[in-house]
Amino acid sequence: MIAILCSLGVMVGAPPSIALHSLLAEMGDRDRLARFPNPPYKSLQASSYNRESVRRDMPGWFADSDGTGYIREETIHGKREYVMMEHTGPGCITKIWTPFFYYDFNNRVGPNVRIYLDGSTTPTFDESLIKLVRGTGSIPRPFAQPTARAGDSYLPIPFARSVKVTMVDKPFYNIISYRAYPTGTKVETFKKPTSYQGLPFVRQAVYVASAMDLLRSQSIAPSKALTFRLPNGPRAVTQLRFQVGGLEMAAVMKKRPDLYRSIVVSATFDGKETIWCPLGDLFSQQDNEPQSGVYTVNRDLDPSKILNVRWTMPYKKSAVIKVYNLSNQAVALGIDAQTKPWKWTNDSMHFYARWRPDDIVPGTPFQDWNFVDVRGKGVYVGDAFTVLNIRKDSWWGEGDEKVYVDAAWDKGFPTHFGTGTEDYYGWAGGVYPTVEDNFHHPFLNNKVGGLDGHTMGYNILTRERALDAIPFNKRLRFDMESSFGTDMREKWNLLGYSAVTFFYAVPGAVHNRPAVPDAARKPIVSVEELQKLSDRIRLGE
Numbered sequence: 001m002i003a004i005l006c007s008l009g010v011m012v013g014a015p016p017s018i019a020l021h022s023l024l025a026e027m028g029d030r031d032r033l034a035r036f037p038n039p040p041y042k043s044l045q046a047s048s049y050n051r052e053s054v055r056r057d058m059p060g061w062f063a064d065s066d067g068t069g070y071i072r073e074e075t076i077h078g079k080r081e082y083v084m085m086e087h088t089g090p091g092c093i094t095k096i097w098t099p100f101f102y103y104d105f106n107n108r109v110g111p112n113v114r115i116y117l118d119g120s121t122t123p124t125f126d127e128s129l130i131k132l133v134r135g136t137g138s139i140p141r142p143f144a145q146p147t148a149r150a151g152d153s154y155l156p157i158p159f160a161r162s163v164k165v166t167m168v169d170k171p172f173y174n175i176i177s178y179r180a181y182p183t184g185t186k187v188e189t190f191k192k193p194t195s196y197q198g199l200p201f202v203r204q205a206v207y208v209a210s211a212m213d214l215l216r217s218q219s220i221a222p223s224k225a226l227t228f229r230l231p232n233g234p235r236a237v238t239q240l241r242f243q244v245g246g247l248e249m250a251a252v253m254k255k256r257p258d259l260y261r262s263i264v265v266s267a268t269f270d271g272k273e274t275i276w277c278p279l280g281d282l283f284s285q286q287d288n289e290p291q292s293g294v295y296t297v298n299r300d301l302d303p304s305k306i307l308n309v310r311w312t313m314p315y316k317k318s319a320v321i322k323v324y325n326l327s328n329q330a331v332a333l334g335i336d337a338q339t340k341p342w343k344w345t346n347d348s349m350h351f352y353a354r355w356r357p358d359d360i361v362p363g364t365p366f367q368d369w370n371f372v373d374v375r376g377k378g379v380y381v382g383d384a385f386t387v388l389n390i391r392k393d394s395w396w397g398e399g400d401e402k403v404y405v406d407a408a409w410d411k412g413f414p415t416h417f418g419t420g421t422e423d424y425y426g427w428a429g430g431v432y433p434t435v436e437d438n439f440h441h442p443f444l445n446n447k448v449g450g451l452d453g454h455t456m457g458y459n460i461l462t463r464e465r466a467l468d469a470i471p472f473n474k475r476l477r478f479d480m481e482s483s484f485g486t487d488m489r490e491k492w493n494l495l496g497y498s499a500v501t502f503f504y505a506v507p508g509a510v511h512n513r514p515a516v517p518d519a520a521r522k523p524i525v526s527v528e529e530l531q532k533l534s535d536r537i538r539l540g541e
Contacts, residue, residue, distance in 0.1 A: 018181070019188035021199070023092060023156035027466045028202045030298070033381055034236065034312040034504060036347040036471065041179040042405075043094075043470040045416040046071075046085030046165070048174050049400060055412040062366040062483055064398060066419035067173035074166075076121070081114065081166040085176045090187040093157040093165075094467040095177040098129050099150045099428035102172050111169035117189050118161040124190060129167065129174070140196050142203070148437035148446060150428035154201075156467055157190045173419050173428070177468040202297050202442045202466065215306065215334025217245025220263075220325040228335055230319040233270075236342035237313035237351075240265075240321070242279060243306045245332035250305075252329065258524050260285055262327035264517070269315040269350045270507065276515040277355040279323075281500050283307050284384050284447055284460045294447070295440040296464050298382075306334075311381070311502070313351040316344040326521045349378055349504035354511060356499045357519035358388075360530065361482045362537075363493030368402060368479035372501040376509025379471045381502050382464035385421070385480065388496030390531045392454040393432055395485030396495055397421035404477040405470060414479075416470075421480060425461040433459070457527060464502070476503070492538035496525045 016022065018039075026032050048069040052060035071083040093115075102110030113129035116122075127137045134151030135141035144153040157163075165176060181187060193199065220226050230237065242265070244253050253259055260280025267275035279285075283301065284294045293301040298310045313319075319339075325331045342348070354372060361369060371383055380403075389396045401424045403416035418424045426444035427437065434453045439446050443464045451457040470476065478501065484493060501513070 017186040017188050018090075018092065018158055020156055020158060020190060020193070023158060023467060024200050027154070027156070028200060030310065030312040031236070033379065033466070033469060034314050034349055034351065035345070036349060036377065036379065036506065038347060039181055039185050040471065041091075041181045043415075043468060044087070044178055044180055045418075046176045046178070047417060047419050048084070048171055049417045049419055053417065057412060062481060064483070066400060068170065070167075070171045076166070079168070081168055082171050083164060083166050084171050084174060085165040085178070086163065087178065087180060088162045089183055090160055090181040090185045091163065092159065092179045092181075092187070092467070093163065093176060094154070094179060095175075096133050096153040097150060097175045097423060097426060098133055099173050099430065100130055100134060100146070101149070101430060102130065105430055110172065111167050114166045114168065115157065116164045116166070117157075117159045124157075124192065138192065142201050143196065143199075145441055147439050147441065147444065148427035148433065149430050150423075150426065152426045152441070152444065154443070154467070158187045160187045160189045173423060175419060175423060179467070215241060215243045215245070215336050217243070217249070217332040217334045220323065220331045220333055222325060222328050222330060225322045225324045226333065226335065228321040228323075228337060230315075230321065230337055230339055233315045233317045233319065234342045234344035235315060235319070235339045237315075237319065237337055237339050238310065239338040240309040241306050241334075241336040242323075243304070243334040245334050249332040256329065259327050259329060259331065261524055262325065262520055263331060263333065264324040264326060264520050266322040266324065266515070267313070268320045268322070269313065270317050270319075272350060272507065273515070274350045274352045277353045277500055278520050279307070281355055281384070281386070281498065282309070282353060284386070284445070284462050294384075294445045294462055296445055296462065297442040297466075298464055311351050314342045314344065314348050315350070316348070324517070326517055349506050352501075352503050352505060352511070354501050354513035355516070356513055357516050358522075358525045359497045360525070360533065361495050361497050362491045363484050363489045364491050367482050369399075369482045369497055370512070371478040371480065371499045372503070373475070373477040373512045374472070374503060374505060374509060375475050375511070376505050377473050378476070378503055378505030378509055379469050380465070380476050380478065381469050381504060382462070383478065383502060384460070384462035384500040385425070386496075386498045387459045388525055388527065388530060389450075389455050389457065389459060390494060390527050390534060391488065392456045394455060394488050395429065395432060396455065396459065396488070397429070398485055399481030399483035402479045402481070403470065404475070404479075405472050406474045409475065409477055422461070424480075425463050451527070490538075492534045494530050494534045494537075496530055
C-alpha cells in the first residue's frame with residue numbers, strides 16, 4: 001500500500017496543502033504557536049525603508065525618509081510599475097500595512113497596488129492600497145482594519161510558485177510581511193472567495209462579569225512571594241488570571257499605581273524560569289491603574305478587573321507560578337491557572353515573557369535599542385514598548401525596527417527592516433498622536449496615553465503575532481532605533497524606554513534579559529524626574 005501511494009505521488013504522513021482556510025484556522029490556534037512550525041518557514045519582510053542603509057557598520061544606518069524605498073521599476077503591459085516585494089517559491093503574504101494618506105496628507109486614496117501570483121500577468125488584486133488595508137476595498141473588515149491614520153490587512157494570501165507586488169505610482173510608506181516555505185511545500189494559490197462571511201477570523205474574547213469571576217485573594221507580605229504549583233506534566237497552561245483583591249486594596253493601588261511594577265510574575269517550566277515580568281508591564285499598565293489596558297487575542301482586562309493571559313504554555317514535567325511582592329506594602333492578589341493535557345514532542349516549546357527595565361535614552365547619538373537577544377531555537381510572538389516623553393508637542397517614534405534572524409547579525413543587515421516605531425505597531429504619523437489615537441485590535445493595541453491631549457507622558461504600544469510570527473533556528477535579536485523626531489536630537493532630549501518581549505523556545509535556549517528585582521523595586525520614572533535630568537544636561541550641570 002505504501003508503495004502504491006508513493007507511486008501516486010502521495011507522501012504518507014505528509015501535511016495537507018496550505019490554503020486560505022487552513023491559514024485562517026492556524027491564525028486562531030494558540031497551540032500551533034507552542035510547537036515549532038511544520039512545515040518550517042522563514043518569516044520575511046519587504047518595506048519602504050531608506051536604501052541608504054546598507055550595513056550596520058556603514059554610514060546611512062540611521063537614515064530617515066523611510067517612505068520611498070522600493071526594489072526596482074519595470075514595464076508591464078507597456079506601463080511603468082514599481083516593484084515593492086517579490087519572492088520565488090511557495091509562500092504566503094501574512095500582513096500588509098500602509099498609512100491612510102499618500103504623500104499629501106489630504107490624499108486619502110493613493111495609487112493602486114497590484115499583487116501578481118504564480119507568474120500571472122493578471123493581478124489578483126488591483127486597487128487602492130489604502131482602501132485595501134483599511135477594509136473599504138475588496139478585503140472586508142475584520143480581515144483588513146483601520147487604525148490611527150493607517151490600515152492593516154491580515155488576510156492570508158498564499159501562493160504556490162511566486163508573488164510580485166507592485167504600485168502603479170511611486171510607493172509611499174509600506175510594510176509587507178510574508179512567509180517563505182521550503183521548495184516542494186504544497187500551497188494552494190489564493191483565489192478571491194465569493195463571500196468572506198463564512199471565513200473565520202480571530203476576535204478578542206468577550207466576557208460577562210459575574211460573582212464567580214472573582215478570584216480568591218491571598219495577602220503577600222513585603223519582599224515575599226506567593227507560590228502556585230501546577231499539576232505534573234506533560235500539560236499546558238491555557239490561561240493565567242490575576243486580580244488585585246478587595247476594595248481596600250483597589251483604593252491603595254489607585255493611589256500607588258507604581259505597585260503594579262513591584263508585583264512580579266514568574267513562571268518556571270521544567271526547572272527553567274521563562275517568565276519574569278512585572279504585572280503592570282505584562283499588561284501595559286505600568287503608568288496607571290488597570291482600567292484601559294490591552295485587549296488582544298492573548299491578553300486582556302475583563303469587566304471584573306481580572307488580568308488574563310492566554311498563550312498556550314506547555315511543560316513536560318513540572319510548572320511553578322510565583323508572584324513576588326517587591327514593594328514595602330502588603331498586597332492582596334488572586335491568581336488562577338488553567339491547564340490541559342499536552343503531548344510533549346521534540347517540536348514543543350516553552351513560553352517566555354521577559355522585561356527590559358526603564359532606560360533613559362538621549363536624542364543623540366542614535367542607537368539601536370535592544371529589546372531582546374535569544375540564542376537557540378524558537379518563535380518570536382510579540383512585544384510591548386513603552387516610551388516616556390517629556391515634551392508636549394514632539395515626535396518620539398521615528399526609529400525603525402531591525403530584527404535579525406539566525407546569521408543576519410553576522411552579515412550586518414537585519415531580516416526585517418522597518419519604517420518607524422508607530423508603523424511597526426500598525427498605525428501612522430502625520431500629526432502628533434494623542435489619546436484619541438487609542439485602538440484595540442486582536443493583534444495590535446495602541447495605548448498612547450500622554451497628558452491632556454499631548455504626547456507628553458507615557459506612550460504604550462503592543463503587538464502580538466500569529467501568521468507573522470518569526471521562527472529562528474539559532475538566534476533572534478530585536479532592536480528598535482532610538483531615533484526621535486527632527487526637533488528632538490540634542491543630548492538633553494531624553495526619552496524613557498522599557499519593553500517586554502514574548503517568545504517560545506525549545507529547552508536549552510538562552511537570552512539577555514535576566515530577572516532584575518532591583519529595577520522592579522524602583523519607582524517608575526516620571527515626567528518630572530526625566531525633565532529635571534534633561535534640564536541639568538542642557539545647562540551643563
